[in-house]
Amino acid sequence: MQFAAEIFRAKTGAKFTSVPYRGGAIATMAVVSGEVQLAFSNASDALAQIEAGTVRPLAITTAKRSPLAPNVPTLQEQGLVDYPVESWNALFAPAGTPQPSSTGSRA
Numbered sequence: 001m002q003f004a005a006e007i008f009r010a011k012t013g014a015k016f017t018s019v020p021y022r023g024g025a026i027a028t029m030a031v032v033s034g035e036v037q038l039a040f041s042n043a044s045d046a047l048a049q050i051e052a053g054t055v056r057p058l059a060i061t062t063a064k065r066s067p068l069a070p071n072v073p074t075l076q077e078q079g080l081v082d083y084p085v086e087s088w089n090a091l092f093a094p095a096g097t098p099q100p101s102s103t104g105s106r107a
Contacts, residue, residue, distance in 0.1 A: 001027070001042065004087070007083065008083065011080060011083055028046050028055070031049075042089070043069070057069060058072075059072065060072050060075070061075055061083065061085040061086065062074060
């Protein structure tokens with residue numbers, strides 16, 4: 001999310017201080033608690049807080065609105081045309097991790 005914030009800063013000239021956190025959920029909670037005024041967060045970190053009304057979503061960075069938050073406008077809709085930023089998430093394990101057995105349970 002740091003890159004999303006830095007791209008936003010470069011495209012808009014916005015003035016803000018970057019505060020490094022050890023994860024998106026912690027950064028989102030910093031907004032909830034008032035420790036910081038804004039955060040760029042993954043949907044997985046922000047949606048519960050949006051639904052609870054503890055944060056106000058300003059925009060999403062993707063080119064189209066998210067079906068998970070259809071009432072949140074995109075930055076493109078708000079005039080920042082050259083800014084579709086999306087993140088990609090994956091689950092990783094060490095290279096030697098065995099494949100799950102066909103009879104074993106899966107998470």
